[in-house]
Amino acid sequence: xxxxxxxxxxxxxxxxxxxxxxxxxxxxxxxxxxxxxxxxxxxxxxxxxxxxxxxxxxxxxxxxxxxxxxxxxxxxxxxxxxxxxxxxxxxxxxxxxxxxxxxxxxxxxxxxxxxxxxxxxxxxxxxxxxxxxxxxxxxxxxxxxxxxxxxxxxxxxxxxxxxxxxxxxxxxxxxxxxxxxxxxxxxxxxxxxxxxxxxxxxxxxxxxxxxxxxxxxxxxxxxxxxxxxxxxxxxxxxxxxxxxxxxxxxxxxxxxxxxxxxxxxxxxxxxxxxxxxxxxxxxxxxxxxxxxxxxxxxxxxxxxxxxxxxxxxxxxxxxxxxxxxxxxxxxxxxxxxxxxxxxxxxxxxxxxxxxxxxxxxxxxxxxxxxxxxxxxxxxxxxxxxxxxxxxxxxxxxxxxxxxxxxxxxxxxxxxxxxxxxxxxxxxxxxxxxxxxxxxxxxxxxxxxxxxxxxxxxxxxxxxxxxx
Amino acid sequence: xxxxxxxxxxxxxxxxxxxxxxxxxxxxxxxxxxxxxxxxxxxxxxxxxxxxxxxxxxxxxxxxxxxxxxxxxxxxxxxxxxxx
Numbered sequence: 414x415x416x417x418x419x420x421x422x423x424x425x426x427x428x429x430x431x432x433x434x435x436x437x438x439x440x441x442x443x444x445x446x447x448x449x450x451x452x453x454x455x456x457x458x459x460x461x462x463x464x465x466x467x468x469x470x471x472x473x474x475x476x477x478x479x480x481x482x483x484x485x486x487x488x489x490x491x492x493x494x495x496x497x498x499x500x501x502x503x504x505x506x507x508x509x510x511x512x513x514x515x516x517x518x519x520x521x522x523x524x525x526x527x528x529x530x531x532x533x534x535x536x537x538x539x540x541x542x543x544x545x546x547x548x549x550x551x552x553x554x555x556x557x558x559x560x561x562x563x564x565x566x567x568x569x570x571x572x573x574x575x576x577x578x579x580x581x582x583x584x585x586x587x588x589x590x591x592x593x594x595x596x597x598x599x600x601x602x603x604x605x606x607x608x609x610x611x612x613x614x615x616x617x618x619x620x621x622x623x624x625x626x627x628x629x630x631x632x633x634x635x636x637x638x639x640x641x642x643x644x645x646x647x648x649x650x651x652x653x654x655x656x657x658x659x660x661x662x663x664x665x666x667x668x669x670x671x672x673x674x675x676x677x678x679x680x681x682x683x684x685x686x687x688x689x690x691x692x693x694x695x696x697x698x699x700x701x702x703x704x705x706x707x708x709x710x711x712x713x714x715x716x717x718x719x720x721x722x723x724x725x726x727x728x729x730x731x732x733x734x735x736x737x738x739x740x741x742x743x744x745x746x747x748x749x750x751x752x753x754x755x756x757x758x759x760x761x762x763x764x765x766x767x768x769x770x771x772x773x774x775x776x777x778x779x780x781x782x783x784x785x786x787x788x789x790x791x792x793x794x795x796x797x798x799x800x801x802x803x804x805x806x807x808x809x810x811x812x813x814x815x816x817x818x819x820x821x822x823x824x825x826x827x828x829x830x831x832x833x834x835x836x837x838x839x840x841x842x843x844x845x846x847x848x849x850x851x852x853x854x855x856x857x858x859x860x861x862x863x864x865x866x867x868x869x870x871x872x873x874x875x876x877x878x879x880x
Numbered sequence: 881x882x883x884x885x886x887x888x889x890x891x892x893x894x895x896x897x898x899x900x901x902x903x904x905x906x907x908x909x910x911x912x913x914x915x916x917x918x919x920x921x922x923x924x925x926x927x928x929x930x931x932x933x934x935x936x937x938x939x940x941x942x943x944x945x946x947x948x949x950x951x952x953x954x955x956x957x958x959x960x961x962x963x964x
Contacts, residue, residue: 823964
C-alpha cells in the first residue's frame with residue numbers, strides 16, 4: 414500500500430522554490446538600492462551638501478563586513494541538540510578518556526532518536542545547506558577571489574552611479590547584464606542568436622532607453638552619457654563576469670564532493686569584494702574625505718547596516734537560486750526589481766521627497782508612462798528568455814576497451830548533469846538549451862564525436878514534475 | 881562515535897506506457913513516495929522517473945509499486961552509480 418503521508422510531491426515544488434528565491438532576491442535588491450539612494454543623498458554629504466561617493470563606498474564595505482560576520486554568527490546558533498552533541502563527540506575523540514567529558518556526553522543523549530527537528534542551525538531556515546563558517550578549497554578560493562574582484566569593480570561603479578541616477582532609471586539599466594550573458598553564451602557556443610533571444614535583447618534595450626528618458630528635469634531630457642557609459646560598459650560587464658565566477662564557485666566541489674553553501678560563498682565573496690572596493694576607492698580619498706568619513710560614520714551606520722544585511726540575504730537567495738537553475742533564468746526572475754523599483758521610488762518620495770525626486774510638471778505622466786512601459790519591456794524581455802528553455806535527455810552506451818572522460822562530456826555547453834547508470838545504457842546526460850535546434854550542436858557536433866560514446870538516444874522532455 | 885552519513889540510493893526508471901493512458905499512469909506515479917521527479921519524454925520511452933531511497937529494499941518496493949500500475953507496458957530500471 415502506498416503511504417500517502419510521505420508523498421514526495423510537496424505543495425512547494427523545487428520549481429516554485431527556485432522562482433520564489435530568485436524573485437525575492439530581486440525585490441530585496443530594489444529595497445536596498447532605495448536605502449542606499451537615501452543614505453547617499455541624505456547622510457554621506459560634505460559641508461556643501463554634496464554626496465561623497467568614495468566615503469560611502471569605504472563606509473559600506475567596513476560596516477558591511479562587521480554586519481555580515483555578526484549575521485553569519487547569528488545564523489550559526491544551534492537550534493537542535495544535534496550540532497552540540499556532534500561538537501562534544503568530536504572534542505571527546507581528540508582528548509584522552511576523562512570522566513568529566515564522559516559524564517558530559519552521557520548527559521546529552523544522542524539526538525538521532527529523540528529529535529525530529531528538520532534543521533540544526535538557525536541559518537538553515539534561509540539556507541538549508543548552511544553548517545557554519547567553512548574555509549573554501551584552493552579552487553573555490555580562486556573563483557571566489559575573482560568573483561570578489563569583479564564584484565568590487567561593480568560595487569565601486571555602483572556607488573558613483575547612485576549619486577546622481579534615479580532609482581527608476583538605474584534598476585532597468587542594471588538589468589542589461591542579461592544581454593551580456595546571452596552574448597557570452599552565443600560566443601562560447603559559436604552560434605547565432607535564435608528568434609527569442611533577438612526579441613528579448615531588443616525588448617531589454619528599448620525598455621532601458623525608454624526608462625532613461627526624463628525631459629521634466631533641468632537637463633531638458635538629455636541623457637547623462639557618462640553615467641550611461643559607466644553602467645553599460647563597466648557596471649554591467651563586471652556584473653556579467655561576476656555572475657560567471659559565482660556560478661563556477663557554486664559548481665566547485667571539495668575532496669568529499671561537496672559544494673560550498675550559499676551563506677559561505679557570500680561571506681567570502683564579500684570579504685574579497687570589500688578589499689577590492691576599498692582599494693579602488695582609497696586613491697580618491699583626500700584628508701577632507703576622511704573627515705567626512707568620521708563625521709558621517711555614526712549616523713550612516715544603521716541605514717548602511719540594514720542595506721548590507723538586505724544585500725546579504727538577497728545574495729544568499731540569489732546564490733541558492735543559482736545552484737538550482739541556469740544563471741540566465743535566475744537573472745531573469747530577479748529582474749522583477751525593475752518593476753518593484755517604481756512603487757519603491759514613489760514610496761520613498763512620500764517619506765523623503767527631497768531625496769527621492771520624481772518627474773514634475775504637466776508632462777510628468779508622460780515620463781511615468783515611459784518608465785512603466787520601459788520596466789515592463791525589460792521584465793517581459795527577460796522572462797521571455799526563461800520560458801523558452803528545453804531539456805533533453807541523452808542515453809548513451811560506453812565503448813569497451815576505451816578510456817572515457819566525464820570531464821569531456823561536462824565541458825560541452827548546455828550539459829547540466831551526467832549520471833552513470835547500471836543496465837541497458839551506461840550514461841544519462843541531461844542537457845539544457847534555449848530551443849530544440851540549439852541541441853544540434855552539443856549532440857551532433859560534440860557528443861556524437863566523442864570516441865568512447867556509442868548508441869546515443871536523445872529524448873526531449875515534454876513536461877516535467879519535480880518533488 | 882557518530883555513524884557516517886548514509887548514501888542515498890538513486891535510480892532512473894524508463895517506462896513504456898499503453899497508448900492513451902499516459903495521464904492516468906502519471907497521476908499514480910506522482911503518489912508514490914521516493915519519486916523525486918517524473919517527466920513525459922519523446923523517443924524510445926514515454927516516461928522517465930527518478931527515485932531516491934535510503935535502502936535497496938526500499939528501492940525494490942518502490943519499483944514494485946510502479947510495476948503494478950495499470951497501463952504500464954514495460955519498465956527499465958537503472959541504478960545511478962555516480963553523478964557528475
